[in-house]
Amino acid sequence: MRGPCSLLGLLALLVAGQCSYSPEPDQQLTLPPGWVSLGRADPEEELSLTFALKQQNVDRLSELVQAVSDPDSPRYGKHLTLEDVAELVRPSQLTLRTVQKWLSAAGAQNCRSVTTRDFLACWLSVRQAELLLSGAEFHRYVGGPAETHAVRSLRPYRLPKALASHVDFVGGLHRFPPTSTLRQRPEPQVPGTTGLHLGVTPSVIRKRYNLTAQDVGSGATNNSQACAQFLEQYFHASDLAEFMRLFGGNFVHQAAVARVVGPQGRGRAGLEASLDVEYLMSAGANISTWVYSSPGRHESQEPFLQWLLLLSNESALPQVHTVSYGDDEDSLSGAYIQRVNVEFMKAAARGLTLLFASGDSGAGCWSVSGRHQFRPSFPASSPYVTTVGGTSFQNPFRITSEVVDYISGGGFSNVFPRPSYQEEAVASYLNSSPHLPPSSYFNASGRAYPDVAALSDGYWVVSNHVPIPWVSGTSASTPVFGGLLSLINEHRILRGHPPLGFLNPRLYKQRGAGLFDVTRGCHESCLNEEVEGQGFCSGPGWDPVTGWGTPNFPALLKTLIDP
Numbered sequence: 001m002r003g004p005c006s007l008l009g010l011l012a013l014l015v016a017g018q019c020s021y022s023p024e025p026d027q028q029l030t031l032p033p034g035w036v037s038l039g040r041a042d043p044e045e046e047l048s049l050t051f052a053l054k055q056q057n058v059d060r061l062s063e064l065v066q067a068v069s070d071p072d073s074p075r076y077g078k079h080l081t082l083e084d085v086a087e088l089v090r091p092s093q094l095t096l097r098t099v100q101k102w103l104s105a106a107g108a109q110n111c112r113s114v115t116t117r118d119f120l121a122c123w124l125s126v127r128q129a130e131l132l133l134s135g136a137e138f139h140r141y142v143g144g145p146a147e148t149h150a151v152r153s154l155r156p157y158r159l160p161k162a163l164a165s166h167v168d169f170v171g172g173l174h175r176f177p178p179t180s181t182l183r184q185r186p187e188p189q190v191p192g193t194t195g196l197h198l199g200v201t202p203s204v205i206r207k208r209y210n211l212t213a214q215d216v217g218s219g220a221t222n223n224s225q226a227c228a229q230f231l232e233q234y235f236h237a238s239d240l241a242e243f244m245r246l247f248g249g250n251f252v253h254q255a256a257v258a259r260v261v262g263p264q265g266r267g268r269a270g271l272e273a274s275l276d277v278e279y280l281m282s283a284g285a286n287i288s289t290w291v292y293s294s295p296g297r298h299e300s301q302e303p304f305l306q307w308l309l310l311l312s313n314e315s316a317l318p319q320v321h322t323v324s325y326g327d328d329e330d331s332l333s334g335a336y337i338q339r340v341n342v343e344f345m346k347a348a349a350r351g352l353t354l355l356f357a358s359g360d361s362g363a364g365c366w367s368v369s370g371r372h373q374f375r376p377s378f379p380a381s382s383p384y385v386t387t388v389g390g391t392s393f394q395n396p397f398r399i400t401s402e403v404v405d406y407i408s409g410g411g412f413s414n415v416f417p418r419p420s421y422q423e424e425a426v427a428s429y430l431n432s433s434p435h436l437p438p439s440s441y442f443n444a445s446g447r448a449y450p451d452v453a454a455l456s457d458g459y460w461v462v463s464n465h466v467p468i469p470w471v472s473g474t475s476a477s478t479p480v481f482g483g484l485l486s487l488i489n490e491h492r493i494l495r496g497h498p499p500l501g502f503l504n505p506r507l508y509k510q511r512g513a514g515l516f517d518v519t520r521g522c523h524e525s526c527l528n529e530e531v532e533g534q535g536f537c538s539g540p541g542w543d544p545v546t547g548w549g550t551p552n553f554p555a556l557l558k559t560l561i562d563p
């Protein structure tokens with residue numbers, strides 16, 4: 001076709017804005033706190049942009065995820081390979097050709113694709129990118145705890161209308177690298193008695209969750225697990241070794257990671273990165289561990305997207321991935337959220353278990369046209385990942401039962417409707433909870449999270465050679481839960497079963513069997529008179545603060561070991 005909006009007739013009309021569309025009209029375009037502009041980027045500077053190409057058969061993919069994840073389905077556990085997934089979702093020939101033609105006409109260099117063909121990562125100069133993405137204006141910014149540089153456009157971009165059915169969005173323009181919300185809390189008052197522990201260490205975790213010395217990886221399978229780091233978060237191998245020297249005395253473990261994917265910079269170790277590696281390898285002890293280290297270090301890349309590209313470009317991956325990244329759901333464009341959600345479906349179809357931290361702001365809070373509401377976070381709110389909330393010991397110095405950690409992220413998505421697997425559990429919570437916040441604060445029809453929880457309060461972490469106490473956040477509970485799922489995968493693989501894969505349909509069907517139900521405490525939210533800082537409260541069974549609860553390892557293993 002050679003209408004006025006075809007790619008050929010385009011350049012002239014683009015300028016007039018008639019033949020273009022805005023793929024992400026709802027993406028937040030404000031500078032995050034703590035970042036400042038250093039002015040316009042040099043027009044000759046090279047940018048790396050990621051083009052998300054329209055996929056095919058997404059409905060079929062979602063049916064397959066359901067079939068391979070539902071224990072009552074005849075296809076349960078019959079996961080797809082990356083090549084199967086590629087066969088299914090690969091963009092049409094028309095899409096591939098149209099986008100390639102457009103990019104090469106603009107002078108895009110060295111575009112790299114992935115096995116599923118649905119992403120292209122290309123190099124362009126700032127000048128070329130501003131011509132290609134009309135409206136965009138690239139500036140250099142600096143911010144974040146490590147004074148990271150980022151080249152971004154805070155002006156929206158438009159694409160030729162002829163691409164509307166071929167491109168979901170362009171990455172590397174708008175979203176800033178996420179910052180860890182892990183914090184060190186003030187030390188609680190230590191009571192002067194003996195028989196107490198002084199913060200959470202691997203032995204405290206292993207004791208509370210009933211792990212024995214035998215509950216470690218056997219080395220007889222190729223089972224492995226991974227955590228992903230963003231924004232210049234590095235772990236140091238020497239910190240991990242020292243951590244294991246200090247705290248790894250009573251369980252068999254590996255003292256080094258098996259593989260670092262991506263650049264492992266020489267900067268200072270990050271607290272978040274140190275914590276993730278140290279606790280993933282203490283809970284999932286003696287299991288081969290990969291670290292995705294700050295992928296996408298180039299200033300124009302979105303590290304989280306780069307990680308997703310890596311997942312779509314390698315067929316043999318660890319079975320369990322834990323990630324502590326999150327953004328406010330409302331700050332992200334619908335196009336981005338929906339597409340990232342499809343990436344999670346691709347992983348689920350392959351039998352990968354993705355665990356995300358539920359966030360560290362309780363129910364959250366923001367104001368929409370002058371009215372307060374809770375603020376869900378994404379990817380925690382995706383129906384295709386398992387989201388991990390946080391708890392504290394009832395008595396902070398004893399290995400007792402757990403209560404809500406008030407920071408534990410939880411709530412209801414405003415984007416994703418409630419998936420069928422949690423229909424009954426969520427309805428039952430909404431019908432029976434005696435402390436529901438006003439209904440104007442949350443969207444009761446949305447996907448509710450978290451799904452599970454673990455201790456998130458008072459961890460010891462070794463970072464930059466220093467043991468640091470009282471580190472808290474759901475970034476701590478997530479690798480702990482992930483490590484335990486890896487131990488369960490180990491048993492399943494030894495018995496010839498497939499790995500757990502996407503856990504939620506099974507978890508909800510089993511009504512949280514094998515988990516300690518957390519029934520006491522509420523998390524934080526808006527500090528106003530209406531709710532007085534309180535969000536949701538936990539209760540018997542599932543709740544949007546601690547999900548189904550925290551792991552009782554032997555019981556959980558028993559319910560999950562067989563197909």
Ligand SMILES: *[C@@H]1O[C@H](CO)[C@@H](O)[C@H](O)[C@H]1NC(C)=O
Pocket residue numbers: 112113114115121309313
């Ligand atoms: C994906 O892997 C292939 C083969 O290893 C490589 O050539 C390509 O550059 C990779 N894609 C990206 C986006 O890194």
Ligand SMILES: *[C@@H]1O[C@H](CO)[C@@H](O)[C@H](O)[C@H]1NC(C)=O
Pocket residue numbers: 208209210552554555
């Ligand atoms: C696990 O731990 C709980 C509480 O710490 C305890 O009551 C229970 O007996 C332990 N063992 C098993 C097999 O559940």
Ligand SMILES: *[C@@H]1O[C@H](CO)[C@@H](O)[C@H](O)[C@H]1NC(C)=O
Pocket residue numbers: 216217218219220252286
């Ligand atoms: C730990 O893993 C190694 C292989 O990495 C294996 O040789 C060893 O037997 C394992 N230890 C235990 C107690 O299973």
Ligand SMILES: *[C@@H]1O[C@H](CO)[C@@H](O)[C@H](O)[C@H]1NC(C)=O
Pocket residue numbers: 222316
């Ligand atoms: C893991 O084991 C499976 C089954 O034996 C095998 O097909 C696969 O190639 C192995 N993966 C790696 C990374 O060794």
Ligand SMILES: *[C@@H]1O[C@H](CO)[C@@H](O)[C@H](O)[C@H]1NC(C)=O
Pocket residue numbers: 413414415416417418443445446447
């Ligand atoms: C509530 O959630 C649904 C999805 O479940 C969504 O379609 C709707 O727009 C949301 N409402 C608001 C006010 O965000």
